Amino acid sequence: MSNLDRQAVPAVCGGRGFVVAEPVRELLSPRRVQLGESTEVRRLLPNLGRRMVGAWCFVDHYGPDDIADEPGMQVPPHPHMGLQTVSWLKEGEVLHRDSTGSLQTIHPGELGLMTSGRAISHSEESPRPHARLLHGAQLWVALPDAHRHTDPHFEHHADLPTVTAPGLRATLILGGLDGARSPGTAYTPIVGADLELSRGADVRLPLDPDFEYAVLSMSGEAHVDGVPVLPGSMLYLGCGRTELPLRADADASVMLLGGEPFEEELIMFWNWIGRSQQEIEQARRDWMDGTRFGEVKGYDGAPLPAPELPALPLKSRRRVR
Structure with missing residues (x-):
């Protein structure tokens, strides 16, 4: 799932100047965005108050949606550059196609990781037939300058490492945590993990004090460092933590x-x-001209046209507004 907003506006992010260097508890509310006819997402990043968490720069949470009598996810071919997309499902399945020729159905607990590098295009759809419920998250990771022009490629990892403790099962999606490491290719020091908490869980998760962190609630109500976090919201935690209650x-x-x-x-x-x-202007020209981003073969529908660029100049600024 990607940014299909026809009224797209530039987001400026990055830089260390506005990183919170100490532990904080900053609750972020989502913006609701309609994608297609049957999918609504809750967008947590970029947020009016915060643009990035480490290299994570885009976070959508969707579902659980009952799509038994609906087409489900239908995202036509569209382009990417300078980032990785991370597809993570709790329920349902998503069929991924891209311009490198990849064709993969992603199931719950499996990592779908697409590295756009200099240019790629892809589509995402609920297969036919599909499960009744669809629930997951779509996330982007910004690529550093040294790797943002790499060759585009797609990875699918069905067997991911886990970390367990009484009441906790953590699945490593990207990066490392407590000695475990995901097989997904990472280009910056990063962590992404799915944390399943069972009733009565009361644990402390080891963290890296040099990292900044956030926790996205997927289902149920978890208390994160004493703060109740409800599904579809995200708690920004800052840096300087060695553990997380x-x-x-x-x-x-x-x-x-x-x-x-x-x-x-x-x-x-x-x-x-x-x-x-x-760079953005050239990317738009290349996509609209049908060059550079390749072709997604097999999708039944036309590619998405790019939105118009704003009249004002685009400038990179700070991590928070």
């Missing part, structure tokens, strides 16, 4: 997102991440 009075599921603060300043417009207005 987690408690659940009933079964709950959250995602831990973190990483070293991203030093580079970025411009994010629609589905592209660049460093200058000229």
Whole structure:
């Protein structure tokens, strides 16, 4: 799932100047965005109050939606550059196609990781037939300058490592946590993990004090460092933590997102991440001309046209507004 907003506006992010260097508890509310006819997402990043968490720069939470009599997810071919997309499902399945020729159905607990590098295009759809419920998260990771022009590629990892403790099962999606490491390719120091908390869980998760962190609630009600976090909201935690207290009075599921603060300043417009207005303008021309981003074969529908660029110049600025 990607940014299909036809009224897209540039987001400026990156740089260490506004990273919170000490532990905080900053609750972020989502913005509701309609994608297609049957899918609504809760967008947590970029947020009016915060643009990035480590290299994580885009977070959508969707579902659980009953799509038994609906087409479900239907995202036509669209382009990306300068980022990785992370597909994570709790329920349902998503069929991924891209311009490198990848064709993969992603199921709950499996990592779908697409590295756009210099240019890629892809589509995402609920297969036919599909499960009754659809629930998951779509996230982007900004690529650092040294790797943002790499060759595009797609990875699918069905067997991911786990970390367990009484009342906790953590699945490593990206990066490392407590000695476990995901097989997904990461280009910055980062962590993404799915945390399943069972009723009565009361644990402390080890963290890296050099990372900044946030917790996205997927289901149930978890208490994160004493703060109740409800599904579709995200708690920003800042840096300087060596552990994170987690408690659940009933079964709950959250995602831990973190990483070293991203030093580079970025411009994010629609589905592209660049460093200058000229890069974004060229990407738009290339997509509309049908060059550079390749072709997604097999999708039954036309590619998405890019939104118009704003009249004002695009400039990279700070991590928070």
